[in-house]
Amino acid sequence: MLSWKIGGDQGEGIDSTGDILIHTANRLGYYIYGYKSFSSRIKGGHTNYKMIMANRPISATTQKTDILVALTPQTITLNSQEINGGIIVADQAYSPSLPQGTDAMLVSLALSQMAKEIGSPVMRNMIAAGASAALLGFPLEVIAQYVEKRFQFKAPSIIEANRRALHAGYQAMLQETARLPWLPSLESPHPGERVVMTGNDATCLGALAAGCRIMSGYPITPATDIMESLTKYFPMVGGAVLQMEDELASITCAIGAGFAGARAMTATSGPGLSLMQEAIGLASMTETPVVIVDTQRAGPSTGMPTKSEQSDLLALIYGGHGEGPRIVIAPSSVEETFEDAYEAFNLAEHFQAPVIIATDLSLALWQQSVERKAIDGPHIPIDRGEVYSSSEIGESASFQRYAFTADGISPRTLPGTAAGQFLATGVEHGVEGKVSEDPLNRSRMMDKRFKKIGGIHDLRPPIRHEGLRDAEVALLGIGSVTGINKEARILLEQSGLKTAVVWLRTLSPFPSSQCQDLLAKTRHIVVVEQNATGQISQLLKMANVFDSRYHSLTKYDGVPFFAEDVARFTQNLLTQLEVKH
Amino acid sequence: MATLSDFKTAEKSWWCPGCGDFGVLAALEKALVQVNANPATTAIIAGIGCSGKIGNYINSYNLHVTHGRTLPAAMGIKLANRTLTVLAVGGDGDAYAIGMGHFMHALRRNINITYLVMDNHVYGLTKGQTSPTSDMGFHTKTSPDGSIDEPVHPLMLAVAGGATFVAQGFSSWQPQLSRLIVQGITHPGFSLINVISPCVTYNRVNTYEWYKKTLVNLDEDPSYKSSQRAQVLARLEESDELVTGLIFQKPSRPYEELITGFSSGPLSEQVGPINQDLWDHILDQFE
Ligand SMILES: Cc1ncc(C[n+]2csc(CCOP(=O)(O)OP(=O)(O)O)c2C)c(N)n1
Ligand code: SF4
Numbered sequence: 096m097l098s099w100k101i102g103g104d105q106g107e108g109i110d111s112t113g114d115i116l117i118h119t120a121n122r123l124g125y126y127i128y129g130y131k132s133f134s135s136r137i138k139g140g141h142t143n144y145k146m147i148m149a150n151r152p153i154s155a156t157t158q159k160t161d162i163l164v165a166l167t168p169q170t171i172t173l174n175s176q177e178i179n180g181g182i183i184v185a186d187q188a189y190s191p192s193l194p195q196g197t198d199a200m201l202v203s204l205a206l207s208q209m210a211k212e213i214g215s216p217v218m219r220n221m222i223a224a225g226a227s228a229a230l231l232g233f234p235l236e237v238i239a240q241y242v243e244k245r246f247q248f249k250a251p252s253i254i255e256a257n258r259r260a261l262h263a264g265y266q267a268m269l270q271e272t273a274r275l276p277w278l279p280s281l282e283s284p285h286p287g288e289r290v291v292m293t294g295n296d297a298t299c300l301g302a303l304a305a306g307c308r309i310m311s312g313y314p315i316t317p318a319t320d321i322m323e324s325l326t327k328y329f330p331m332v333g334g335a336v337l338q339m340e341d342e343l344a345s346i347t348c349a350i351g352a353g354f355a356g357a358r359a360m361t362a363t364s365g366p367g368l369s370l371m372q373e374a375i376g377l378a379s380m381t382e383t384p385v386v387i388v389d390t391q392r393a394g395p396s397t398g399m400p401t402k403s404e405q406s407d408l409l410a411l412i413y414g415g416h417g418e419g420p421r422i423v424i425a426p427s428s429v430e431e432t433f434e435d436a437y438e439a440f441n442l443a444e445h446f447q448a449p450v451i452i453a454t455d456l457s458l459a460l461w462q463q464s465v466e467r468k469a470i471d472g473p474h475i476p477i478d479r480g481e482v483y484s485s486s487e488i489g490e491s492a493s494f495q496r497y498a499f500t501a502d503g504i505s506p507r508t509l510p511g512t513a514a515g516q517f518l519a520t521g522v523e524h525g526v527e528g529k530v531s532e533d534p535l536n537r538s539r540m541m542d543k544r545f546k547k548i549g550g551i552h553d554l555r556p557p558i559r560h561e562g563l564r565d566a567e568v569a570l571l572g573i574g575s576v577t578g579i580n581k582e583a584r585i586l587l588e589q590s591g592l593k594t595a596v597v598w599l600r601t602l603s604p605f606p607s608s609q610c611q612d613l614l615a616k617t618r619h620i621v622v623v624e625q626n627a628t629g630q631i632s633q634l635l636k637m638a639n640v641f642d643s644r645y646h647s648l649t650k651y652d653g654v655p656f657f658a659e660d661v662a663r664f665t666q667n668l669l670t671q672l673e674v675k676h
Numbered sequence: 677m678a679t680l681s682d683f684k685t686a687e688k689s690w691w692c693p694g695c696g697d698f699g700v701l702a703a704l705e706k707a708l709v710q711v712n713a714n715p716a717t718t719a720i721i722a723g724i725g726c727s728g729k730i731g732n733y734i735n736s737y738n739l740h741v742t743h744g745r746t747l748p749a750a751m752g753i754k755l756a757n758r759t760l761t762v763l764a765v766g767g768d769g770d771a772y773a774i775g776m777g778h779f780m781h782a783l784r785r786n787i788n789i790t791y792l793v794m795d796n797h798v799y800g801l802t803k804g805q806t807s808p809t810s811d812m813g814f815h816t817k818t819s820p821d822g823s824i825d826e827p828v829h830p831l832m833l834a835v836a837g838g839a840t841f842v843a844q845g846f847s848s849w850q851p852q853l854s855r856l857i858v859q860g861i862t863h864p865g866f867s868l869i870n871v872i873s874p875c876v877t878y879n880r881v882n883t884y885e886w887y888k889k890t891l892v893n894l895d896e897d898p899s900y901k902s903s904q905r906a907q908v909l910a911r912l913e914e915s916d917e918l919v920t921g922l923i924f925q926k927p928s929r930p931y932e933e934l935i936t937g938f939s940s941g942p943l944s945e946q947v948g949p950i951n952q953d954l955w956d957h958i959l960d961q962f963e
Contacts, residue, residue, distance in 0.1 A: 122963065290962035300958070306947030308939065309755060311748070330937025331954060333946055335755060340781040344748035347741060351752025354739050355719065355760065356944025359752065373742050381739065472955045477947060485716075509944055510737035510753065510760050513716045518731055520740035529687060530732060 096149040097279055098157050099231065101223060102174060103166030106138035108220035112164075113144030114462075115224050115245065119238040120148045120231075121291045121464050124284030129291075129462035130156035130655075133401050141169050150285040152464065154428060154578030158657045161279055162230060163199070164223050165191065166206070175199070182279065184226060184268075186219070202230075202271050209263045218260035225264025230272060232281055235265050288467040294432040294458040295320040297470070298388055299328065301436020302360055304472030307386070308334035309359035311348035313341055313367060316400045317456045318390040321362040342367035346374040346387065353384040354519060356482075356509035358440045362388035364456075365398065365407055372415035375449050379419030379544065381519040382497070382507070384443035384480070388436075388452045390459040391574075393653050402653030403456035405574055406626035409633065411451050412603040420545045421449040423603035427559070427577035430469045431600070432458065437475045438555065444480035446548050447507060453602065455625065457575035457655050481506035485513040493517070495526045499539060503547030549604055557606035558613055559598055566595035568619040568665055573599050573631065575655065576623050582658035587665060594665075599631070607638035619672070620645045621665055627651040678714050680705055687732045696873030696884075699847030700794050701730055704763075706850070707857035708736075713761045721750045723766025723775065725801045727794035727873070730765050744774030747782040750789045755932055757942040758788075761861060768795040772808040772828045782866055783837035788930035790860040790867045793830065794847075796875035797882045804878035814881060831923055832912045834868045835905060840928035841867035844920050846891055847874070848884055852920060865928030872920075894921035 099116060103109050110131065117127050125148040132143045145160065147153050160177040163170065164184045171183060171191060178199040185191035188207035193199060204226055210218040221242075228238040242261055246254050272278060292300075298321055302310070308329070312322045326336045339345040345361040352359035363371065368389050378385045391407045393399035411423045422442055426432040435452050443450040483506045488494050496517035498505045505526075508515025518528035523540060525531040551557075562584065563569065570580035577598040587594040595617070599606070614620055622645060624631045629649050635641035648664050650656050683705045691697050708718060715735045722731035724743035731738035737760075741749045746764035754762040771779055771793040782791065798816065799805040805818040809830065813822035834842045841863040845853035853871065860867030872891070874884050892915060894900045900921075901907055908924045932938060939946055 118963070290959055292962050296962065303958075304950050304955070306950075308943045308946050309752065311752065328958065331958075332950070333937060333939025334943075335932075335935045335938045337751070337755070339748065340777050343745060344778055344781070347745040347748040348752035348755075350741075351721065351739065351749035352756040352943070353752070354737075354749075355753040355756035356942060357752075357756035358943070358947055359756070374745065377742050467959060470959060472950045472958075473952045474949070477949070479947065509757075510719045511717050511757060511942065513714075516715050516735055516737050518738040518740060520731070520738075521742060522740065 096147060096153065096157070097281060098145060098147045098160050099162040099164070099227060100143055100145040100160045100174065101164040101166070101227070102141060102143040102170030103220070105133065105140045105142045107166060108217065109142050109144050112220040112224045113146060115238065115242060116227055117146050117462055118241050118291055119228065119233055120146065121289055122237055122241065123233060124286035125150065126152050126285065126464040127291065127462065128153040128156060131460065141167070141173060143174065150282045153582070154463070155582045155658055156655065158659055162227070164227055166219060166223065182230065184223070184230065200275065202275070204267050204271065209267065210260065213256055213259050213263065215256055218256055221257050221260035222264035225261040226268035229265045229268035231279065235262070289464045290467050290470065291462050292429055292465055293320070293460055293462050294426070294429050294454050295390065295460065296324065297429045297432035298362070298436045298452070298454070299324040300470055300472060301433045302440070303328050303332065304475050305358060305437035305440040306477065307358040307360050307440055308332065309337065309349060309352040309357045310334070310361065311337040311339050311345045311359070312361050312363065313339050313345050315364045315367050317392060317459045318362040318364050318388060321388060342370040343374065346371040346385065350374060350378050350383050350385045353443070354381070354510070358444070360386040360388065362390065364390050364392045365394040368407055368410065375421055376415045376417055376419040377521045378449040379421055380521045382447040382505070382544070383519065384447055385449050386439045386443050386452065387449060388454065391453065391455040393651070399653045403575060403655055404625050404651060404653070405455050405576065406630065406651070408453065408602060408630040411453055418541070420548045421451060421603060422446060422548055422551060423451045423453055424601050425453040425573040425599060426458065427574060427598040427600070429463045429465050433470050441476065441478040442551065442554070445478050445554070446551065447480060447504065448548055453574070455574040483508050483512065483515060485515060488514050493527050496528045497524065497526045497540070499526065499543060502550055503543045551601060551604060552606055552609060555601060557599065557601035557609050559600060560613065561596050562593070563595040563597065563613070563617070565593055566617060567593045568621060568669060569595040569597045569614060569617045570621050570623055570661065570665065571597045571599070571631070572623040573602070576625060579656045579658055579661060580623055583661035583665070586658055586662040590666065592666070592669070602634065605634055605638050607640060610635065610638065610640045618644060619669065621648055621668065622646065623648045623656065623661055625650050625656065677712060678709060680709055682715055683708055683735050685733055685735050689733060690729050691726060692877050694876040695726065696796060696847035696875065697727055697730065697794055699850060699853070700792065700871050700873050701733055703845070703847070703850050703853035704792065704857055705734065706854040707861065710854065710858050711761070711861050717759060718761045719753050721746045721753065721762070721764045723770035725767035725770050725799070727765065727767035727800070728770065744770050745778065746770065747775065747778040747791065751782070751785070751787050754787050754789050756944070758932060758940060759942060762789040763792060764789060765792045765794065767800065768793060768797065768809045769799050769807045772830060780837050783834055783839045785931045786838070786840055786865040786928060787932060788865055790857065790869065792857070793868070793870045794873040795830070795870050796873050796879055798875050798879045800875050800878060811881065816878070829912070829917055830868070830870050831917045832909060835908055835912070835924050839868055839924065840865040840926050842924040843867070843869045843922050844872070844917070845869060846872045846887060846920050848888070849920065852893065852895060856922065859922060863925065863928065865930045890918045892919050894919045894923065
């Protein structure tokens, strides 16, 4: 495994440089994981882009950096402590020096000078890309081909300048490498048919494949990509992305579309989710399908818009007034995000209920290598739920839209269906949809709405795991933390500790008995989550699952867990417990 | 062909005897029959308030939403199935207080839906507080010394906000009101019909008698040109919007026809396996 990082001022093309290296590594057969650290501003402010590459799947970033490309002196000061016997590539223009005690080899290149010679100072990042490729031993043609594809629609002069910059950087580094005492050692690749995508990409593809044709949203980090990408895809399939005036409108529009039979979604993050709560209750009460994506970020209020957190969980499940059942699912990888995204539309129509996909910023934004065949849109299952045509409605004078049934699901009709008219109202209602305050009806309707979503665990395994059979300790989490837990497991197993990773896929309705059964024999369970109050632990406590074998590890400083942290915590914990025994 | 009785439900009315909302319902039913609408292809999205109960009394596909959110719901329904006749209905509080944000943007968006605002200058369902259209000095439980907020002028706001169709009716003037609703439904874009619908319980100032004395019917004024924006705004200003009739209309192409590549058929029928070649093309972008 090798990690490469580039840093510089925001607006300097750091992201596209990272993107270029990542795609090149992926094309060369490496598994990659990308990680950005950025702030909520457009220009200025320091930003980093880190790539981890390996010959096995990687699902989290690492603490250590092997190669640091520093476009500004600040990049060195901010990151030098991550370098342990690595290489720092810097721009001669600022006469770089290493802080005391930095264990790194400094390679100073005339990045600015070369950019000037090519005639464009903005080419500095492309020169750095070329230099990085040479240092990593990437063949020039492979990176050049990707760059060509990436800029294919740009003006010829821009394409040419990029090409020259890439070559200049590559050649300059080749001369340096000849003089270096050692070079980064790369494992041999593990070729395969892989693509590079983020969780947000996977969400879009899942929605697209599922037949979602209305996306109504309001821009917010880190959900905006979903709107933007669907704006690209929807014209190809006859769908529409609607930029609404706020999140109240976004979700209500999607509910309207769902009522009329479209597969519709919205996507947001914490602040928008808060605004949507009343309408989620409406969807619940009217039994209207709608899909909501919450790409969680650090809250409350504006919080830290560019930092990951998993602190909306209780709001997703219990938020809003009254008791309105909704389905909350949480993907734990990019592949699962694709799966959950298409499945959400099936679940929403099957159960006639709001379905929330809870992701988090890290899962939503960081790129990963994914097997192409795992993203198989044309062959996903499609379940439209029970929808009556006019011939199925029967003779009764008015259609019983909310009829009581064994599983709580009442067949619905779509506007346009003759004799299927009904009133869908957020006011409590009887079987025909008419307003009712009858106490018996009220209790039955409440029970019906909760009962029906209980059927989800039969359709979709609520928990997944690896290595549980003979594990001494299980790391339990959701979302991006699952990837970190998987990396931590590798470290723990290396130190001889049999470890499992368990992740919850369905949070509402909570799979209490499934958790209980699955973990009945596990000696220690560490619940790892990125929030302050241990919300998953709270859910486990409410479900009477959390007992003395369970331990909570939380983090809420905006920085993702590192696998090393989780492994260290687990090891210390077990040592302490052994001492007590 | 549907008849008036096809649009009626067995539901007993909940409104106070004499409430203006009865007239709005009656005119709406007549208009639906006149445009040859069918209960199964009509969707009515109602807000919260006395006015919002209208969905209980009319036989069609009805969605009764949260307070103030009729317009985005109506938008979603219309885009999901353009063959439907879609109407949003609600009170002046629903429209111009809690729903004001959506109102302004619905004007800009010009979706082919009709919006009936049942304007009684007061909050009925919550039992008599000031509304955004209450006159200055109007006494209510929340404005015991008289309202000190400048009232909203929905018609001027709509014209200035980009509306392509603006009308005002009076619930007592049935033939004109149902004619305006017909015009609104047939207008290819967003149509606002603000309907003066007196509240006999909580508004003792803006009564039927008062309106009958003060309202001027612009449809009977041959000099009035509903296509001349400047003239329209001047007339609304000088009359303090105490007018009825077709206020403003301009050529319009609905939003749904402007969305790039957007399917014109019902979207419920668009769900099925995605084309393999298209999928491969999309995935290639991730290599
Ligand atoms: C979010 C929210 N806030 C407040 C209410 C309470 N509420 C119900 S109706 C209403 C106002 C109704 O006035 P208007 O829209 O003018 O309709 P009318 O009853 O006069 O027809 C209010 C404030 C609510 N239902 N929801
Ligand atoms: S309170 Fe006013 S608006 Fe409500 S039903 Fe009675 S008269 Fe109509």
